[in-house]
Every structure is written in C-alpha cells, then in structure tokens.
Amino acid sequence: MTQVPRVECDKLCPEWPCEQPEEFRHVWVVAEVTRNGIHEASLQMLTPARKIAEKLGNKVIGVLIGYNVAGYAEDFIKHGADEVIVVDQEELESYDPYVYGQVVVDLAKKYKPEVILVAGTMRGREMAPYIANTLRAGITADCTDFDVDEKERDVLLIRPPFAAIMLAYIRTPFRRPQIGTARPAVFPTPPRDEGRKGEVIYEKVKTLKPRTTILSRTILEKRDVPIEKAQIIVSGGKGVGGPEGFKILARLADILGGVVGGSKKAADAGWIPHERQVGQTGKAVKPVLYIAAGISGAGHHMIGVREAGRIVAINIDPEARIFKQADYGVVGDYKEIILALIDELERLKKQGPEALKELLGEESRE
Amino acid sequence: MRIVVGIKWVPNTQAVRFDPKTGTLIRQGVPAIVNPHDFPAVELALRLRDAYGGEVIAVSMAPPPAIQGLEHVIGMGVDRAVLLTDRVFAGADTLATSYVLYHGIRRIEKEIGKVDVAVFGQETIDSSTAHIGAQVASWLGWPYVYYVKNAKLDGDRLVVTRQLEDAVEEIAVELPAVISVAMRALKPRPVTLKNKMRAKVEKPIIVWSNKDLGLDPRCVGLKGSPTIVAKVTYLPEVPRKKLVYKPKDPKDAARWILKNLFLDEKTGPLLRKVLWGDSGA
Ligand SMILES: Cc1cc2nc3c(=O)[nH]c(=O)nc-3n(C[C@H](O)[C@H](O)[C@H](O)COP(=O)(O)OP(=O)(O)OC[C@H]3O[C@@H](n4cnc5c(N)ncnc54)[C@H](O)[C@@H]3O)c2cc1C
Ligand SMILES: Nc1ncnc2c1ncn2[C@@H]1O[C@H](COP(=O)(O)O)[C@@H](O)[C@H]1O
Numbered sequence: 001m002t003q004v005p006r007v008e009c010d011k012l013c014p015e016w017p018c019e020q021p022e023e024f025r026h027v028w029v030v031a032e033v034t035r036n037g038i039h040e041a042s043l044q045m046l047t048p049a050r051k052i053a054e055k056l057g058n059k060v061i062g063v064l065i066g067y068n069v070a071g072y073a074e075d076f077i078k079h080g081a082d083e084v085i086v087v088d089q090e091e092l093e094s095y096d097p098y099v100y101g102q103v104v105v106d107l108a109k110k111y112k113p114e115v116i117l118v119a120g121t122m123r124g125r126e127m128a129p130y131i132a133n134t135l136r137a138g139i140t141a142d143c144t145d146f147d148v149d150e151k152e153r154d155v156l157l158i159r160p161p162f163a164a165i166m167l168a169y170i171r172t173p174f175r176r177p178q179i180g181t182a183r184p185a186v187f188p189t190p191p192r193d194e195g196r197k198g199e200v201i202y203e204k205v206k207t208l209k210p211r212t213t214i215l216s217r218t219i220l221e222k223r224d225v226p227i228e229k230a231q232i233i234v235s236g237g238k239g240v241g242g243p244e245g246f247k248i249l250a251r252l253a254d255i256l257g258g259v260v261g262g263s264k265k266a267a268d269a270g271w272i273p274h275e276r277q278v279g280q281t282g283k284a285v286k287p288v289l290y291i292a293a294g295i296s297g298a299g300h301h302m303i304g305v306r307e308a309g310r311i312v313a314i315n316i317d318p319e320a321r322i323f324k325q326a327d328y329g330v331v332g333d334y335k336e337i338i339l340a341l342i343d344e345l346e347r348l349k350k351q352g353p354e355a356l357k358e359l360l361g362e363e364s365r366e
Numbered sequence: 367m368r369i370v371v372g373i374k375w376v377p378n379t380q381a382v383r384f385d386p387k388t389g390t391l392i393r394q395g396v397p398a399i400v401n402p403h404d405f406p407a408v409e410l411a412l413r414l415r416d417a418y419g420g421e422v423i424a425v426s427m428a429p430p431p432a433i434q435g436l437e438h439v440i441g442m443g444v445d446r447a448v449l450l451t452d453r454v455f456a457g458a459d460t461l462a463t464s465y466v467l468y469h470g471i472r473r474i475e476k477e478i479g480k481v482d483v484a485v486f487g488q489e490t491i492d493s494s495t496a497h498i499g500a501q502v503a504s505w506l507g508w509p510y511v512y513y514v515k516n517a518k519l520d521g522d523r524l525v526v527t528r529q530l531e532d533a534v535e536e537i538a539v540e541l542p543a544v545i546s547v548a549m550r551a552l553k554p555r556p557v558t559l560k561n562k563m564r565a566k567v568e569k570p571i572i573v574w575s576n577k578d579l580g581l582d583p584r585c586v587g588l589k590g591s592p593t594i595v596a597k598v599t600y601l602p603e604v605p606r607k608k609l610v611y612k613p614k615d616p617k618d619a620a621r622w623i624l625k626n627l628f629l630d631e632k633t634g635p636l637l638r639k640v641l642w643g644d645s646g647a
Contacts, residue, residue, distance in 0.1 A: 013585035016592075034532070097500065098509055122530045126512040129497035133461060133504035138592030141495040156596065168595050175592040211509035211540040215525065218534045231636060257640040270550055275531060281494055289633050299601065306604050309632040312623055318612070327607040328626050330619045337613075340620035348624075349641045359625055 041119035041184035138172035185228035232258030239294020297322025375432035405554035441557035457588030464501030
C-alpha cells in the first residue's frame with residue numbers, strides 16, 4: 001500500500017476546513033425512502049457499512065429523512081443498524097436533493113461521522129455529491145468494494161478505473177467524512193433479524209426553503225423479474241446491433257425461464273432499460289447461467305458477473321476479451337447461433353428428457 | 367437568458383484497444399473527443415436559447431487541445447466558449463474540477479453577464495461519476511435537478527421533465543439553477559458549415575488560465591483533490607473453463623453449447639428443470 005503522508009493543515013486548501021480525523025466516528029448509511037419504506041438499495045449499503053464499522057470499531061448508524069418515516073427506523077435496525085437518526089418533519093414530505101442534502105450536511109457537522117455511504121440510485125447519485133461538496137469532502141462513485149487501512153483509519157473505496165481490468169483503491173486521507181456510493185444489488189441485503197434492538201435518535205432541523213416544486217409525478221409500472229434475482233440471464237452488447245436483436249435474445253430467455261440483460265453500451269443506446277445493465281455502473285448479478293452475446297468483455301462489464309455460475313460467450317471476433325473470461329465460448333454471429341439454440345431447445349422441450357441421449361451420446365461415440 | 371453548458375474533453379474510450387497477448391490496454395494514440403453525453407446538454411441549451419433568446423456559452427476545464435471540442439459545439443450553434451486551462455488544474459478530482467468550473471462561471475458573470483442556467487451532461491464516458499453538476503450547484507448555492515429530458519420557461523421559473531427509476535416528474539425550478547441532462551434525452555443537431563466557419567474565423571473562444579481566475583494553487587488540480595488513488599491492483603481472476611469453439615455452422619454451435627451445459631454439474635440440473643419441470647430433474 002502506498003503510504004500517503006499526512007499533510008499539515010496550512011498546506012491544504014484554506015477554503016476547506018481542516019478536520020481533525022479523530023473527532024470523526026461511526027459509519028452512516030443515508031436512506032432513500034420509497035412509498036413502501038426504506039429502499040432495498042439503502043438496506044444493501046448496511047453490508048459494507050458493517051464491514052467498515054467492524055474494522056474501525058465503529059457503530060453503523062442509519063439516517064432517515066422525510067415525513068411520516070419514523071416507523072421505518074425499526075427496519076434499519078432489524079437489518080443491521082446499531083442506531084438510527086430520524087428527521088421527521090412535514091417540510092421534508094417530498095424529496096429535493098439540496099434540501100435533503102443540506103439536512104445530511106447539518107447532521108454531519110453536528111455528529112461528525114467518519115464515513116457516509118449512500119446507495120447509488122438515481123436520487124442517491126443526485127444527492128450524494130451535493131452532500132460531499134458542501135462538506136468539502138471527497139466522494140467516490142460506484143464502488144464495488146470497500147476496505148479499511150486500520151492504522152490510518154482510511155477507508156479504501158474500491159472501483160475499477162478507466163477501461164477496467166484492474167481495481168483502483170481510492171482514499172481521502174485529509175478529509176472527513178469519507179463518502180462513497182455503490183449501485184443497487186452490488187451488495188446483498190443483510191438478513192432481517194426480528195430480535196435486533198437499537199437506539200432511535202430524533203432530530204429537529206431547520207430546513208432550507210425549497211426552490212423547486214414538483215408539479216406532477218407519474219409512477220412507472222415495475223416490470224419483470226429484476227436481473228439480480230434471475231437464475232438465467234441472456235445478455236447482449238453493442239454487437240447485437242439494435243432492438244430487433246434483443247427480441248431474439250428475449251425469445252431465448254423466455255424458453256429458459258430467464259431474463260434479458262445487457263452491457264452499458266446496449267443500455268446507453270436505449271436497447272435495454274438501465275436497470276437491466278450489468279457491470280460496475282449497472283448491477284452485479286449472480287445467475288447460474290450467463291449467456292453473453294455480442295459483448296466484448298470489458299472489465300467494467302465483467303466485474304458484474306464474477307459470481308455467475310457459468311458464462312457462455314458468443315462473439316464474432318475470435319480475439320474478443322470475453323473468451324478469456326468465459327466457460328464456453330463460441331466464435332460466430334450471435335443471431336444465427338441464438339436462433340439455432342432456440343430451435344434446439346424447442347425440439348428438446350417437445351421431445352422430453354429422452355431426447356438428451358442423442359445430444360449427449362455424441363461425446364462417447366466420437 | 368444566458369446559459370452555460372459544461373463540456374468535458376475525454377479520451378475516446380471506444381478507441382482503447384486490448385492487447386490479448388500482454389493483457390494490457392493500448393492507450394497510445396487514443397484520440398480525445400467531446401464527452402458524447404454532453405451533446406444532449408448542448409442541444410437543450412440551444413433549444414432554450416432558440417425559444418427565449420439570449421446566448422449559450424460552453425465552458426470546459428481541459429488542456430489546450432480541447433479548443434477543438436469547443437469549436438465543435440460552436441459548430442452546432444453555441445455562441446461562444448470559455449476554456450479554463452492551466453498546468454495547475456491537472457490531476458483534479460471532481461471537487462477540484464467543480465471548484466474551477468464554479469470560478470469560471472463567476473467570472474463569466476463578471477465579464478459577460480448574469481447566468482440563468484448551468485447545464486451539464488448526465489455523466490462522462492471516462493469516469494461516469496455524475497458528480498460535477500451537483501458540486502457546481504453546491505458551490506453556487508443554486509437549486510439543481512438531474513436526469514432532465516426537457517425544459518421550458520414558465521415566467522421566471524424553468525419547468526423541467528425528468529425521469530427516475532420509478533417515476534416521471536415535472537418540476538418547476540427557480541432560476542438561476544443547475545440542470546443535468548439525461549443521456550439520449552435529445553437528439554443533438556449537426557454541425558453546420560456556417561457555424562463551423564464562424565468558429566474558425568471569429569474564434570469566439572476565451573482562454574482563461576489560473577492567472578485570470580486567481581485561485582489558490584492548493585485548492586485546484588491534484589493538490590486540491592481530497593481523493594487520491596492510493597493503489598491499483600489486478601482483479602483476482604475468477605477460474606473459468608475458457609473453452610473456445612469454432613463451429614462448422616450455427617446448429618453445430620448450438621449443439622456444442624447445449625451438450626456442455628447439460629453435462630455441467632452447475633447448469634445441467636437447472637436446464638432440465640426449466641425445460642421439463644420436475645420430470646426432467
Ligand atoms: C467508469 C465506467 C463504468 C462502466 N460501467 C460499465 C458497466 O457497468 N457495464 C458495462 O457493460 N460497461 C461499462 N462500462 C463500459 C465498458 O468499459 C465497455 O465500453 C462496454 O462494456 C462495452 O460494451 P459492449 O461489450 O456491448 O461493446 P463493445 O466493446 O463494442 O463490443 C461489442 C462486441 O460485439 C462483437 N460483435 C459484433 N457483431 C457481432 C455479431 N454479429 N455476433 C457476435 N458478436 C458480435 C464484437 O466482436 C465486440 O466484441 C463502463 C465504462 C466506464 C468508463
Ligand atoms: N472538466 C470539465 N469541464 C467542463 N465540464 C465538465 C468537466 N468535467 C465534467 N463536466 C460536466 O459534468 C458532467 C458530469 O461529469 P462527471 O461528473 O465527470 O461524470 C459532464 O457531462 C460535463 O457536462
């Protein structure tokens with residue numbers, strides 16, 4: 001580990017307060033609250049929070065902001081928070097990034113947390129950099145892991161850098177709190193323990209006058225099984241070429257009782273919704289079987305499938321990186337091969353398990 | 367209205383090649399481009415100007431070659447541009463970057479006039495942090511909204527439509543404000559010859575160094591960045607079978623894949639179950 005020399009306060013930017021690290025303790029998880037309670041992604045952040053807190057000898061503290069939210073404090077505790085700070089005020093009925101962000105900033109100035117974790121949902125990604133900047137603290141987005149340098153009490157915020165095949169360990173040695181986000185489903189939700197007890201602290205704060213007004217909100221329907229829960233994922237990349245190609249992938253997914261996912265390029269092109277993107281800035285998935293069609297195998301993508309049981313890769317380029325990271329690779333045009341897979345599977349399905357003899361028997365005859 | 371739009375000059379990550387023999391990235395000669403996700407932001411800024419009058423000023427903190435990128439957006443119709451460039455700005459993380467952009471906007475207000483809206487892209491292709499918009503808003507003390515798909519003026523407020531995971535919202539924002547535009551939200555207009563000529567002949571690009579901004583060198587660039595890359599490691603490799611097959615035809619490919627998957631202890635039982643239910647297991 002590179003030693004990062006401690007720097008005297010007068011060598012740091014004078015516009016940013018010089019913090020005494022020893023005054024800062026405990027790991028915060030700032031909750032996003034939905035109509036049904038604490039967002040799953042926020043509960044997931046309790047997993048790395050617990051790991052960091054144990055190494056630092058700290059408590060895990062949930063921060064819950066909104067109106068009529070106090071009842072959710074119990075959920076935070078049952079999933080692993082030691083304490084919860086609740087700000088429950090009518091002015092906080094609707095989320096606004098700088099009004100909510102400023103509440104967290106004011107609480108952080110009072111309680112001095114050592115670490116703040118925020119789930120990288122869209123609202124979290126909107127609010128977290130505001131909190132960090134207003135505290136003049138560092139922030140690292142889309143972490144895939146966290147660790148701790150126990151001697152310096154620095155959190156290592158781990159993310160794959162530019163064109164990732166590697167991991168960068170980022171630290172913020174001169175500033176507290178240390179702030180990071182991670183995308184939903186990168187960490188598991190800690191199991192619920194009905195017996196867990198913890199303290200709930202109620203705070204009243206002065207809120208900023210909102211300068212935004214929500215004029216209307218249309219709730220979007222939730223579709224399909226989320227990819228992080230699927231056992232089989234048929235995933236497509238740039239090589240799939242467009243939405244038509246994804247219809248073919250969907251047919252294969254249907255037969256296999258699986259779901260469709262894709263690379264960032266596929267999501268950015270609008271061929272799949274962003275919540276179906278796999279990878280560092282998408283989701284980490286753990287299917288038994290991951291079929292990747294027209295995906296090159298960039299580190300940013302592959303970090304999302306490290307825990308896949310088996311990976312099948314179909315790519316037209318024999319040099320594609322994904323072949324070095326897959327179990328079963330086939331060189332060829334994805335469209336023809338997926339269509340042939342659909343045909344074979346339909347035939348097998350119709351003929352029943354007996355039909356396998358012919359397919360598997362070939363091996364022994366050869 | 368006066369609209370500032372933030373442009374990042376990024377390496378073209380698509381052009382980065384992987385050397386399968388050495389297992390390293392070939393970054394040499396990788397050209398830089400305007401961050402593609404900034405074009406919808408430029409488009410929204412231009413539409414606001416076209417509808418309500420005023421001017422659009424592109425601003426970028428980058429080394430001098432970024433002039434090309436600024437010329438490109440002037441070619442799309444941006445009125446003028448400001449390049450914030452100085453050796454001491456190098457190595458900045460998002461806090462130190464937003465600090466310089468903030469002072470750039472303040473100086474634009476002093477030299478040119480009041481800014482009503484600062485528009486940013488959703489994120490960049492090289493870091494994709496999506497930090498800068500919120501950080502600049504925090505410095506300026508302005509309200510802000512992310513993931514904006516469209517915007518119109520309503521009296522002295524901006525009414526924006528934005529889409530989150532679970533909802534589409536229409537939000538009225540007091541001005542001045544910061545907005546960040548969702549990727550692909552709007553189709554960017556092409557560069558025209560006339561505007562391109564204007565960029566070349568009139569050179570409406572102002573270059574400010576740190577002499578002009580007068581910032582404490584401890585607050586910018588690498589020195590002003592609270593985050594440090596302490597270490598870089600290879601990801602431990604996950605053991606995989608790495609079998610690669612060159613099939614005779616698609617049917618041969620399909621049969622090879624299925625044979626392997628049925629014989630595999632991890633995937634075989636699951637496949638039997640999804641095809642034939644319990645009778646297959
Ligand atoms: C900070 C950061 C975060 C990122 N996060 C993510 C992330 O979460 N997820 C992610 O996926 N990416 C992410 N990326 C992007 C990542 O680096 C790659 O650019 C991306 O994964 C490449 O997508 P792709 O494989 O679909 O496209 P490409 O790399 O363009 O590959 C397309 C492949 O398709 C093959 N092909 C073409 N035609 C056919 C055909 N007919 N049949 C079969 N194969 C064909 C080609 O040979 C090629 O290998 C991130 C990047 C950055 C900088
Ligand atoms: N150096 C820069 N100069 C100008 N604008 C920038 C710069 N870096 C980022 N931005 C803007 O901020 C947005 C988000 O970038 P990022 O936070 O780096 O993902 C980009 O889409 C740009 O509009």
